[in-house]
Structure formats: structure tokens, C-alpha cells
Amino acid sequence: MSRLAQAILVLVVTAYPFAVYFGIQYLSLGYLLALLLAVAGLRLLLIFQGKAEGSAGGRISAGALAAILAVLAATSWLRGNSEGLLWYPVLCNLLMLGVFAHSLYFQSQTVIERLARVREPELPSSGVAYTRRVTQVWCGFFVLNGGLAAATALRGDLEMWTLYNGLVSYLLMGLLLAGEWLVRSRVRRDSATS
Incomplete structure (x- = not known):
């Protein structure tokens, strides 16, 4: 295709x-x-x-x-x-939480570390520690986002459900990505100067 x-x-x-x-x-x-x-x-x-x-x-x-x-x-x-359709975002968050948490506790590399190693194969130990922390933050995000998605599904208000799951959750995800990029840039700059 x-x-x-x-x-x-x-x-x-x-x-x-x-x-x-x-x-x-x-x-x-x-x-x-x-x-x-x-x-x-x-x-x-x-x-x-x-x-x-x-x-x-x-x-x-x-x-x-x-x-x-x-x-x-x-x-x-x-x-x-159509009530069952409202639970898709909740289950997506649960699945992603499972993937990230599994990598955090049961794999040698976290999801974020594997992504970081694509650009930087020789990731230093400080980078590994940083990627573990970022993976933990994403796990927290999936818990929060999944909980809010569940609240909108339980409420049954289609407009609220659409607004949160179609816009607000993506904005929150974008803010988290942008914030992590800023923190990562600062951490890299600080480690380069020390």
C-alpha cells in the first residue's frame, strides 16, 4: 500500500x-x-x-x-x-501505559531509550537515566489522560467527549512533547559544558 x-x-x-x-x-x-x-x-x-x-x-x-x-x-x-465507541481512547491509553510500563520494568531498554538510541547509539548512562525518567512521565500522562477519557465516556456527553479526546488530549500531549524537548535541550547543554 x-x-x-x-x-x-x-x-x-x-x-x-x-x-x-x-x-x-x-x-x-x-x-x-x-x-x-x-x-x-x-x-x-x-x-x-x-x-x-x-x-x-x-x-x-x-x-x-x-x-x-x-x-x-x-x-x-x-x-x-454507540456507547462502546467512547471507550476507544481509554483503551488506547491503557495499551500505551502497558507498553511503556512493561519497557520500564521488564525490558533492558525503555521505549524512550530505544527511540533515543536511533539518533545516539552510544547513549551515555546519564542519557539512559534521563530516558527512564521520561518513560515514567509518559506513564503518568497515560494514567491521567486515560482517566480523563474515561470520565468523558462515563459522562456520556458526546460534545465534551469529542472536545477532550479530539483536541484537549492532543494539546496536552503536544505540551508534554514540547516541554520534554526543552528539558532535554537544557540537559544536553548542561552536560556538554560540564
């Missing part, structure tokens, strides 16, 4: 809250669920054919997210309502 098709697929998955909101508002539930099942199925097909980008661990996580989407869409289809 072309990079353009893969990019479109990523965009659809990223825009999930808006797709659900507008799908519920302007499409029949059956059409929305069929679309979501098609997206999940296409993503799983790409992963199983080995055409998805990324590391093996990344493809497994992407496959798990696609499977979660398929299960939630199928469950909503069987139940005849």
Missing part, C-alpha cells in the same frame, strides 16, 4: 473522536460502524502483510489498537448503540 494510503489511514485513526461525533450526528450508526470496521480491518491487513511502517513492537501495538477498534465497533453493532 502506498505511503499516501497509509497516511490517510493514520489520519482517520487520529481523527477518531471527530469521525465518531460526525458519524453519530450525520450518518446512520450502521454506516459509521461499517466504516470503523473497514478501517480496523485494513490496518490489521497491512500489519499482517508486513506493509505497515515501524518496528515490530510498534506494529504489534498498532495491531492491538486496530483489534480494539474492531472489537468495540462489532460490540456496538451487536448492541445497536
Whole structure:
């Protein structure tokens, strides 16, 4: 599959809250669920054919997210309502928490350390310690973000759910990324001068 098709697929998955909101508002539930099942199925097909980008661990996580989407869409289809769809962001955060926490406690390198070693294969011990701390921060983020996503799902207010999961959570993630980049730049500058 072309990079353009893969990019479109990523965009659809990223825009999930808006797709659900507008799908519920302007499409029949059956059409929305069929679309979501098609997206999940296409993503799983790409992963199983080995055409998805990324590391093996990344493809497994992407496959798990696609499977979660398929299960939630199928469950909503069987139940005849869209309530299950609201839990996708919660389960995404739980999955990411599991991936990051597993790397923190059960693997020799954390997720963040592996990413850092792509640019800097000979990462010093201070860098390893820093990446462990950043992994812990991301674990905290996934707990907080998942909890807030769950609160919006439990509340059942579709507008609030869409606003938080489609905008606010991405803004928070962007702030965390930007803050980490600033801290990392300062840490590197300080270690270079000492």
C-alpha cells in the first residue's frame, strides 16, 4: 500500500473522536460502524502483510489498537448503540501505559531509550537515566489522560467527549512533547559544558 494510503489511514485513526461525533450526528450508526470496521480491518491487513511502517513492537501495538477498534465497533453493532465507541481512547491509553510500563520494568531498554538510541547509539548512562525518567512521565500522562477519557465516556456527553479526546488530549500531549524537548535541550547543554 502506498505511503499516501497509509497516511490517510493514520489520519482517520487520529481523527477518531471527530469521525465518531460526525458519524453519530450525520450518518446512520450502521454506516459509521461499517466504516470503523473497514478501517480496523485494513490496518490489521497491512500489519499482517508486513506493509505497515515501524518496528515490530510498534506494529504489534498498532495491531492491538486496530483489534480494539474492531472489537468495540462489532460490540456496538451487536448492541445497536454507540456507547462502546467512547471507550476507544481509554483503551488506547491503557495499551500505551502497558507498553511503556512493561519497557520500564521488564525490558533492558525503555521505549524512550530505544527511540533515543536511533539518533545516539552510544547513549551515555546519564542519557539512559534521563530516558527512564521520561518513560515514567509518559506513564503518568497515560494514567491521567486515560482517566480523563474515561470520565468523558462515563459522562456520556458526546460534545465534551469529542472536545477532550479530539483536541484537549492532543494539546496536552503536544505540551508534554514540547516541554520534554526543552528539558532535554537544557540537559544536553548542561552536560556538554560540564
